[in-house]
Amino acid sequence: MKIISFRRETPFHEILRDLQGKIRAHKERKPWRCYEDMSCMCVSQQVYRLLHKHFERYQPTVEENLTVSVHAEEEIPWGVRYVGAQKRWKKGMGAGVKIGVIDTGISGEHYELKNRLKGGVDFVGGKRNGHGTHVAGIIVAEMNQRGIVGVSPESYIYDIRAFDEEGRSSLATILQAIHWSIDNQMDIINMSFGMPQYSEALARVIKKANDRGIVMVASAGNNGGEVEYPARYDQVIGVSAIDQNGKLASFSSRGRGANRKAPGVDILSTWPGNQFRKLNGTSMAAPHVTGLMALQMARRLPASKAEATV
Known part of the structure; x- marks a missing residue:
């Protein structure tokens, strides 16, 4: 024209x-x-x-006939700013990294996530709740001049649904989910869930994933006391929650197994129905660290793998 x-x-x-x-x-x-x-x-x-x-x-x-854009600006949530993601984006935004999100399921129709979601598996069926969608947005909400942006906006996520609408799962299902992650060559697994007791079977599958070079990040727990499993295993990065002042949240588990602290209070992220919502919890803290690990990992990926994944 x-x-x-x-x-x-x-x-x-x-x-x-x-x-x-x-x-x-x-x-x-x-x-x-x-x-x-x-x-x-x-x-x-x-x-x-x-x-x-x-x-x-x-x-x-x-x-x-020039292209004209609205002066829209996507929000960078405080947690993304706090962990320093913007400075790291100068060296890449996580392209080529495959992240498995073991959770309640991800809304693939959300405009912030649909181009970042590349596959997955459903072990439970039925209705979903928004927890997994919220976690996913913290990691990879796309940089598209609207909504929000995640820590690692060019990484890919895989929807590994192991929890039902009530946010419940079983040890056997978690073992399946981690095995699926290993078989499908995930680079990172985000596990925003936990249980209070040690499991030998879970410890063995965690070790197997670690031996395959998979980075595992898990939420420490919201009991205000001891860190739960799988965050407490040595091969897993356990994450406690802090507020905007950098103080440990009162609900956050702490102590042995809490290797990292990350934003987990008033965290704005994606929600089903192309919506956004603020949530609290170590479940929100863990994906901040997952995104940071993806940014770090992407720098080491050979160009051929990044291009093939894209």
């Missing part, structure tokens, strides 16, 4: 009458839009190529 502005001293109706005669001669339909009071018209590229010498007779100003 070309946008043509004619000299105002030339009667616009005369220009139109002349052009209509030329168009009839070429058996073309009228392919323009006129703004007579401004002596302007928009014409197709085809017609401009056909009649450009005729247009030049009038010495008009000819412009391209």
